[in-house]
Amino acid sequence: MPTGVHLRDARQRLFDAAERVLLRDGPNGLTSRAVTDEAGCAKGVLHRHFTDFDAFLAELVLDRAARLEARARALREAVGTGTVADNLADALTALFGPVPVAIIPLVTFRDTLRERLRDARPGGGIAILAQVATAVSAYLADERAIGRVAGDADIDSLTLSLVGGGHLLFADREPDPPTRAAVDRLVTTVLADVVRRRPR
Template sequence: MSPRGVAIPDPRARLFDAAERVLAREGPAALTSRAITGEAGCAKGLLHAHFDGLDAFVAELVLDRFARAAQRAEALPGRAGLDTVNDNLVLAAHALLSSLDPTVAGLALTRPDASLRIRRALEGGAPGFASIQDAITAYLAAEQRLGRLAGTTDTEAVALALVGTVHHLLMTTWTGAPDPREQAERLVALLVGSAAVDTGTEGGAGADRVPR
């Protein structure tokens, strides 16, 4: 427990991390203000000093994790031309699956007021799955310009399919469920295979640029 009067570095991050541990160990039903502050090892009133109640805290936790995942996705366009398209999209999918804990992603479903706060924040421009989709679309467009994806590829549809699948996997992954990473990899292989550059004869122009 932090001594009285001693400032806690980045209390929001400390409380968010504590909440994730409570969720992972005991599930959404155990997420109370007392459980969170107890796990964080801080005064019971700290949560309410920084958030307008538990629903506001839950909303901010989910939005923070969405923003973290979106930030990681923003780096993807910079990888255009590096490694393979398949590898880069798999890397992005794995990053999203690890950045957003399934329990956190589905947490708002258990708290209607928190869900409303999240929806309003996303409508107001807070980063979320739409931002992640935009980053993947930008990456795919960059690969098109480099000739590593067919010019006819619907980059927005490919990005939507990948992000939609990751969202689905996050919301439906539980103990004993199939490995979501393997499922995401299969989808990426399908999407990239359908968008591969037609090189014509073996060894023809651009043969070394076909994504695999």
């Protein structure tokens, strides 16, 4: 396959196929054969564009993680509008969509994939969870700066509670994702103290 637009098309086709396999069959079902079968192409196509399957998976994760940036920007743009709790509940629901939630265990259980991602993203953290944590932390810091979150609020601890709790809620999607009421309950409980007090 020639380079240029065809290479990008092949990569995107393989990424989209991998996403479908991941959502349908889980991390254990995500093999190079499953991806190329789903994409309707020869197995050699994947290996023509990626040095090995872990290199392919690393690029897939980075591509999908980059898509979270728009959602992270939307959260930052919500600073000072609506309520802090509603903004965060909306963001957690969007950021922990089906694809990000499916990618997290893939990263967690593949040591070689984590190593490649660490090389690509020296800042550390598990891809996807790191993006969510960065977005939530920046948003809370901005809200604290304008006085809608208490001035002495521990942003790091709040972020860990929201992201960790959000991941636990959304990771169990059987039979359905959590209700909005469940997400609201998590967020309002975590924020209960810091949004009721006057900033110092």
